[in-house]
Amino acid sequence: MLRELGESTLARALLAMLRHDVHDHTEWPLELEEFLSLVEAAGFEVVETILQTRMRPHGGFLFGRGKVEEIAQIVAMEDIESVAVYNVLTSMQKFNLQRALGVPVLDRYEIVLQVFGKEARDNVSQLQLELAALKKSYPYIKVTESERLIRERPARLGGRGPGEYAYHAQLRQLRKRIAKVSAELAQYREEHRRRMHKRRELDVPMVCLVGCYNAGKTSLFNALTGADKEVSDRPFTTLASKWAMTGNPEIFFIDTIGFALDLDPELISAFQLNLDDMRGADILLLVVDVSDSFQLMQMKMRSALEILHGTGIDESRILIVLNKTDLVDPEQAAEVADFIDATYGFSSVLVSAAKEWNLTHLTDCIRHLFEVVGVNLVN
Template structure:
């Protein structure tokens, strides 16, 4: 039986009536993918976050009642919490509280099978949990009254410091292993670059169809699925399209926390090293969601240092989008974004040669 969860969102942009339902729906999907059954949504609108509990205290107390009566085990919060907020909420709600960072991390962890992804995720997990352990144990020590003089307090503090030291040691170990792997990856990228063959990276949100396109363009048979984050570690094509190296890599989610993105440095290196970036979107998505996803990915690419002149937009799933493509998506893209685009379908093979042509032209223009 799935773990019963509430989804909680604090809306701070009080004038936004369009984006928040989309963000909520996307988050609910991730909470589901993390293995939870969403029993209800609780939404509060206030301009300022409550510093201790995120939501107003009255709301949290109501929630605590419902957690008991409705047998809730997890409260998943759309917003990103400080360690102190998480600690206080868990204490008051008496159940696990996960914020968006942790929910997404949990979904990633379900998919991580290769060493690099596992290490990158372990680091992301440790960096989030270290300040939380500090707060949680610190608060406990403050409350504990030494029962037999100072000696027992000393024991508690000793355990506290040795626990933190263990986590710090593990962080250092994982970081050093990752930097070794990152150096190796960079030297592979340099060797590939020396061959003078264009490198083309497929980027976009999860489920856009990056791996499906990668398979269609290269004849590979990598796993494709509707689960979020099916692909974590990058895959590079070799044989069947010898004129181009295609790179399939990790997918993003709407509003992904920047500190979580920065955990995936090896994937970001693959993107940075590519000549051309194909930003893949699902053209059958609702137009508001589509706009938010494109902005989200462009922001990540900007922050990663990838220039706009390297980017081509692939409107994938043309077969599924039907008339929405010509009537809504294309006029919208033309109006909103200064990006060269091509409508394709990885499923039917529609316009793939057009995409390859655009890639070659763009590569030539970069030289």
């Protein structure tokens, strides 16, 4: 299909998802919608969406062969430039899909990386991102190159051909780069730990804001500390953590990276410096967008709690902050708060960071939780 002049210059993407839980009828549309906003934030215009329901993912292609052919036809007819897959692909699946479709295929891991990459301006974030990308590309290069060598082998007369040497050299290069980036990050991490230790010696308690992107962490951070950081509805504007101290009571607030639904553990593990901030804080405010649908809100909470749990954070140190109450009916907000208190056993506070509603009460709740976890405050 020919594109009209003046049409969007964003790369045209097809979005594909494999649903393997055939009993789930309500979560996948929300997951797909969240993914769509990520793909758009990564700089694509989504022009087609393909869904397949299949109990067992195809080992080689993720999708069944018939579905792959259908996607290939749409890619050709609709002038699609990239395919974004919701599911995390194995290197083999990515390789096979790219060969079958003839366009780049990016999975959720890579889409998130691409979005992160747009925002990463500081050194630490860039290195953490590079490490996450390298971890993904190393096995992929192994697969693509070994496939290529197998195809070329019959033409050769035994022994290693030049292609094979180049392949091993490329892998060696990648391993060297991974080692170098890891070493640099280890240094930054050490320095970061020293700095945290110094702050700890000041005896000022630390509160870290966590939650999914767009929940309003940075807005709340600004409202609580009077800082003026960029607030955005683009995902992941905050990569490296930011610190600010308040007086009366003296508290260090830390604004850190946002989570997304179902983040890959490998990807999360690349952001150790941000995780250190979460681990090092005395308490954590899990900021939740109360204007999301009830189900999406719970899915996001679950995702965030899983990450915090995996990071070794004790649940007793978490306070749930239900933000954006200005966007919902007060009764509805109160019901959500009651539900969360009853279901998850966390205390929650209703606030609006934008309108600065209920922040004094939030500070009281923070003081109370400090007492519970045994932190002394200096006024």
